Amino acid sequence: MDIQKLIGDLVAKLTGNKDLIAKFTSNPLAAIKDLLGIDLDPSQLDDVVKGVTGQLGDITGDAAKQAGGILSKIKNLFKK
Known part of the structure; x- marks a missing residue:
């Protein structure tokens, strides 16, 4: 699986769409699956x-600040 292609595809879909960015920030796994x-x-x-x-x-700019806790949330999901 080409991770760089996935990243590019996601960034293209998320760019400029605050609703999708919020979804990605709150639940990246579901957002990736949906998108x-x-x-x-x-x-x-x-x-x-x-x-x-x-x-x-x-x-x-602000998306990275808002997404600061995403990785820790993801790690916690898989620890359960």
């Missing part, structure tokens, strides 16, 4: 979220 129609394993999900939040931060 791309795929399930990712935890390591792939972590890589995709890092890449998307990094690129969104470059584009939107």
